[in-house]
Amino acid sequence: MAQQPTALLLGTAPQGGALPADWRADILRAIEARLEIVSGLHDFLNNDAELVAAAQRSGTRLWDVRRPPRVPLFSGAAWDAQQHVCLFVGSDCAVGKMTAALELTRAANAVGRRAEFLATGQTGIMIAGKGIAVDCVVSDFVSGAAEQLVVDADPRSDVLFMEGQGGINHPAYAQVTLGLLFGSGADSLVLTHSAGRDEIDTFGTPILPLTELIALYERLCGTVKPAPVVGICLNTLGMDDDAARRAITETERETGLPTDDVVRFGPHRLYGLVAERLQGKTLPLGSRAMAAHLL
Amino acid sequence: MAQQPTALLLGTAPQGGALPADWRADILRAIEARLEIVSGLHDFLNNDAELVAAAQRSGTRLWDVRRPPRVPLFSGAAWDAQQHVCLFVGSDCAVGKMTAALELTRAANAVGRRAEFLATGQTGIMIAGKGIAVDCVVSDFVSGAAEQLVVDADPRSDVLFMEGQGGINHPAYAQVTLGLLFGSGADSLVLTHSAGRDEIDTFGTPILPLTELIALYERLCGTVKPAPVVGICLNTLGMDDDAARRAITETERETGLPTDDVVRFGPHRLYGLVAERLQGKTLPLGSRAMAAHLL
Structure with missing residues (x-):
């Protein structure tokens, strides 16, 4: 003491x-x-x-911090948000989704964009001072919780960076990942991956090749509301700078997407490369949903 | 009174x-x-x-009925179950997954198979007298709850029919669907669909063509533990028998899979067609997971 x-x-x-x-x-x-x-x-x-x-x-x-507020079921209200919603998705837990989201928020604000970070896990909430620990929400309400974060965001903001959770083929936690994917009504995705990791932590099931992982995320979104992966945050912790640069270049070549380690090299270069794609809104699929938005 | x-x-x-x-x-x-x-x-x-x-x-x-017991996180223990696990997946909520699972359990038991129905929703629990309402489980623990149902099943049974929930592209509830898909450690899937329904209830997002829906379920499973769709339960409520037979034939042709309305025509024919594929166990992917199972 x-x-x-x-x-x-x-x-x-x-x-x-x-x-x-x-x-x-x-x-x-x-x-x-x-x-x-x-x-x-x-x-x-x-x-x-x-x-x-x-x-x-x-x-x-x-x-x-993890005690969730009472939230309503998902209603589609997130589809009406004025802000562009960018969700961080990952290849596994603990690859740096929260950090990447915070860094891109910082880069956006540095160039005069009104960006807000939306926390979905306990550490993010401690940093942001608010948010919802979605892994603690009753499962029926996870998509509603993600939607509520979007609906409650500062209406003066123009881009919302939502922290992601888990990974879409994580044996234990993929359900949380999918609840965020649909509930956020994301307009774009940023993929976060830890360079060199090839197995889901503790389960030994394989981390998918990034091109397959991107296709899987985009295909799932594409059945409700299309959202492209616009860039990749590569976590190169433990490599030296040269090895990190090589891993980044290799990932860019493999996926055709702007890639950087936003902790090691700062978020500004990657933000510049993806900024243009963090604009505007996509519409959910479906005749009634479309009609409601076109009214 | x-x-x-x-x-x-x-x-x-x-x-x-x-x-x-x-x-x-x-x-x-x-x-x-x-x-x-x-x-x-x-x-x-x-x-x-x-x-x-x-x-x-x-x-x-x-x-x-919906108050869930305390369950552990998913551990992979479901992968060690001796029984064949067959999970009912759907194109939407309220298409007849529970009823189909109960009917195929009945058909299996009628021919001397030791089949058990695993309830995952409140009505199924009221019928079976036990189960876990997974939509009421804290989201981190949904896959653990599904696993627990498998682990706690009668060890003398040889096939477990697990009631499914939601649909994999349901905007509000897909997270519950995915938690069951991975948590059950399913060896096979039965797809349930309501003939003629083309939009997800109340959201207006499209129900995918069945071949796409099957590919999506199989692709997701295929990243953790492969499980094929072995048959289709088609809900033809509201059609006359002729129209129902036409819809069943059409679905069989479209998907190449055995199809029936197990309520209208009884479950015995469909069970006979899929019984052979409700045997044995598949292994999860991944070197460590595989090694643990091959020991």
Whole structure:
């Protein structure tokens, strides 16, 4: 406590999101020291009688970042948003979708665009100060939660960068990915991939070749509301700059799409290459949906 | 009360699953008459202080069919199941997936196969007496819930027919569909479609041509654990028998797959045509996953 902290951040989420038993003593000690407890766990601290009682005694707050607000079912309202919606999709979990979305938001704002970052996971919410942890939303309502983030975005913004989750062929989490894909009403996608990773983390199922992955995302969207992949954020962590440049060039050649590591080399070059495609709105498919939008 | 009922069944679920305000008085009257209240709503009656108090006073039970049990995350355990897992997938909601799954279970058992029906929605649970309403499960855990149904199935059974949910390009509910597709570790799929329906209910987005829909389901599975569509249950409700037979023949020609309306004409013919393909297990993709299964 020598640094006079004001909060204890439970920033890692163990698989399944339960509270590890051996954290309890430390959390109680932090509560006694009147620290705010900021938690990204699936297990809500506010449902834990012992922690709630301790927080009440010391007058501090338990913030369950992942606790979702009540959201309506998906209605199609996202299709009416004025902003261009760009969703980050990935080849796996933990490839850098959130970071890439934050970086492109920064690059857009740097050139005078009104861009907003929409957080869909606990770390993004801690950074943005708001958002919805969609993996914690009851499954029927995931697309509704994504839609709500779009509907509630600043109406003065003109492009919304939505943080993605999971990957479309992730054995455990693909359902969250697809809920975001349809619920966001995305107009464009940015694909994020970790260079050199070839298996879905912990399951050993293969990461698809990027061209196949792009085709799969575009084909799925294309059955509801078409959205092209406009660029690729390649995570080259652990490579030296030369190897990173080679991986980027190779990915550009393989996919024909602008590619960069927006952390290593900054987001401005990639943003410049995709900016033109982050404009305007696409329409959902379907006669009634189309008609409603053409009225 | 002249018929001396023992239960009040709230069998319809309004969009979003909330308790309609004008049902409350009737529910309270039923509780006073000591009826068990069986509810399929997203809003759990057991969270409603007034209803809980009334039930305690009259000594009756509120059964929230949709309240999911606590399930672990998807682990890959479904890949180790000994039974052949057949998942019902659809072109939309409310096309007859549950009914088709129940009918094929009946046909399999009629010829001495040990088949079990796995319920994933509230009506299926009311019929089977057990199951998990996966649309009510927190989204991260949907694939884990599907897996749990497989893991918990009768080990003496040799084929599991899992009720499906939604449709893979349903704007609002596709995430539930995909969670079941990957979580069940399906070995085969049966496609269910309502003849003549060409738009996703209430959204107006098109129902894909069946050959495209089949390709999309198989392509998605094929990135994790391949599962072929082995037959088609065509719902011909509202047609006369001749028109129904024509629609079935047309669908068989279009897709090259055995097709029938298992309600109108009984499930035995279709079961006979697909029975051979409801055997054995497929392996998930990926070196580690494969190795684990080959040990």
